[in-house]
Amino acid sequence: MTDKVIVFGSEGFIGSHLVEQLVKKNYKVKAFILYNFTNSKGWISNIDKNILKQVEIVFGDIRDYQSVNSAIKNCDYIINLAALIGIPYSYRASESYLDTNVKGTLNILNSSMSKSIRKIIIASTSEVYGSGQYFPIDENHPLNAQSPYAASKIAADQLALSFYKSFQLPVSIVRPFNTYGPRQSNRAVIPTIISQHISSSKILNIGSLDTIRDFTYVTDTAEGFICAIKSKKSIGEVVNLGTGYALSIRDIIKIVSEATEKKLIVKVDKNRKRPAKSEVNKLLSSNKKAEKILKWKPKFNNKNGFVKGINYTIKWFSNKENQKLYDSKKYTV
Ligand SMILES: NC(=O)c1ccc[n+]([C@@H]2O[C@H](COP(=O)([O-])OP(=O)(O)OC[C@H]3O[C@@H](n4cnc5c(N)ncnc54)[C@H](O)[C@@H]3O)[C@@H](O)[C@H]2O)c1
Structure with missing residues (x-):
C-alpha cells in the first residue's frame, strides 16, 4: 500500500515544493493548510494542476489539538513545516511564535502518541546555532538562540527529542540552512x-x-525531507541540510x-x-551526517x-x- 504523508505548512514556500515532489514520488499526500477566512490555499494553488488533483486538502490550525489530532489519523508519516518564521516579527510577537512553533509541535507529538505513525519529521533551522563558533557547523555545535524565533525552534526541537527519549516516539529533526527559490516570501x-x-x-x-549564509535551493531542501522519510537511521537524530558552501x-x-x-x-x-x-x-553547514544518514546530497x-x-x-x-x-x-x- 502507498505510504500516506501529512505535511503541516504545506501551503508555504518549502511545503508547496515538498508536496509536489512527494506526489511525483507516488506518496499519498494530505496537505494541512492554516484555516483562513478567504479559503486561501497559499502556494498549493500554484502547483501543477495534475499534481493538485491528487492532493487531499485539510484546513486547520496547528495550535489547535483537535484539528491536528483528527488530521493525522491514518497517516504513516508526518512532516511539520508549519511555523512562524520571520525573525523581525518574532521581536514583537513572541507569544504567537511560542503558540505556533512550540505548542503546535507539542500538539503533533501528543496526538501522535496514540497513533501508529512511522516517523514524525520536524523542520528545525540553522538559526538555532546562532553565529557559528566553528565551521563547518555540524549537529554537535552548541545551540544559541539570538532571536525569539530561534528560541522557539530550539524549544520545539528539544520537545520532539524528549518525546523520542521518553516515549520512543519515532521523531527525526531535519535542520535546513537558508533555503531559496521560486515562491519564497519577499521578506527573505x-x-x-x-x-x-x-x-x-x-x-x-x-x-x-x-x-554569510549557506543557501540551499528549495528542491534540494524538499528532497532532504523525503530522504528523512526513507532513511532507516534518522529516528532520534538531528540532521543538517546545507550545501557546505x-x-x-x-x-x-x-x-x-x-x-x-x-x-x-x-x-x-x-x-x-x-x-x-x-x-x-x-552559518556554514557540514552535510556529512546528511550524506551518511539520509543519503542526501544537494544537486545545486x-x-x-x-x-x-x-x-x-x-x-x-x-x-x-x-x-x-x-x-x-x-x-x-
Ligand atoms: N525558508 C528557509 O530558509 C528556512 C530555513 C530553515 C528552516 N526553515 C523552516 O522550514 C519550515 C518552512 O519554512 P518556509 O520558508 O516554507 O516558511 P513559510 O512561511 O513559507 O511556511 C510556513 C507555513 O506554516 C503555516 N503556518 C503558520 N502558522 C500555522 C498554524 N498556526 N497552523 C498551521 N499552519 C501554520 C503557514 O501558513 C505556512 O504555510 C519552517 O518550520 C521554518 O522554520 C525554513
Whole structure:
C-alpha cells in the first residue's frame, strides 16, 4: 500500500515544493493548510494542476489539538513545516511564535502518541546555532538562540527529542540552512534582492551586506525531507541540510547583477538590520551526517550550483504572472 504523508505548512514556500515532489514520488499526500477566512490555499494553488488533483486538502490550525489530532489519523508519516518564521516579527510577537512553533509541535507529538505513525519529521533551522563558533557547523555545535524565533525552534526541537527519549516516539529533526527559490516570501533576502532588481537598478531594502549564509535551493531542501522519510537511521537524530558552501549578501548581489547584466546601486536600509547581538554573522553547514544518514546530497552545490539556482529563481520572479501573486514588494517586518 502507498505510504500516506501529512505535511503541516504545506501551503508555504518549502511545503508547496515538498508536496509536489512527494506526489511525483507516488506518496499519498494530505496537505494541512492554516484555516483562513478567504479559503486561501497559499502556494498549493500554484502547483501543477495534475499534481493538485491528487492532493487531499485539510484546513486547520496547528495550535489547535483537535484539528491536528483528527488530521493525522491514518497517516504513516508526518512532516511539520508549519511555523512562524520571520525573525523581525518574532521581536514583537513572541507569544504567537511560542503558540505556533512550540505548542503546535507539542500538539503533533501528543496526538501522535496514540497513533501508529512511522516517523514524525520536524523542520528545525540553522538559526538555532546562532553565529557559528566553528565551521563547518555540524549537529554537535552548541545551540544559541539570538532571536525569539530561534528560541522557539530550539524549544520545539528539544520537545520532539524528549518525546523520542521518553516515549520512543519515532521523531527525526531535519535542520535546513537558508533555503531559496521560486515562491519564497519577499521578506527573505534573495527575493528582496531579485524583485527589487527586476523593477529598478537600485536595491533599497537590504540589511547587513556582510552576513554569510549557506543557501540551499528549495528542491534540494524538499528532497532532504523525503530522504528523512526513507532513511532507516534518522529516528532520534538531528540532521543538517546545507550545501557546505557559503556566500555573503554582498556576493549574492554581485551574482544577481552578473546574471541579469544590470548595474546596481545598493542602499543599506538600517531598519532591516537586526540588533547587534541578535545578528547571526555566519552559518556554514557540514552535510556529512546528511550524506551518511539520509543519503542526501544537494544537486545545486558550490558556486556553479548556486548560480544555476539563482538563474531559475530570477526567471520565476521575472514572470509577470508570478509577480502578481505578491501583494507588496516591500515588507516592513
Ligand atoms: N525558508 C528557509 O530558509 C528556512 C530555513 C530553515 C528552516 N526553515 C523552516 O522550514 C519550515 C518552512 O519554512 P518556509 O520558508 O516554507 O516558511 P513559510 O512561511 O513559507 O511556511 C510556513 C507555513 O506554516 C503555516 N503556518 C503558520 N502558522 C500555522 C498554524 N498556526 N497552523 C498551521 N499552519 C501554520 C503557514 O501558513 C505556512 O504555510 C519552517 O518550520 C521554518 O522554520 C525554513
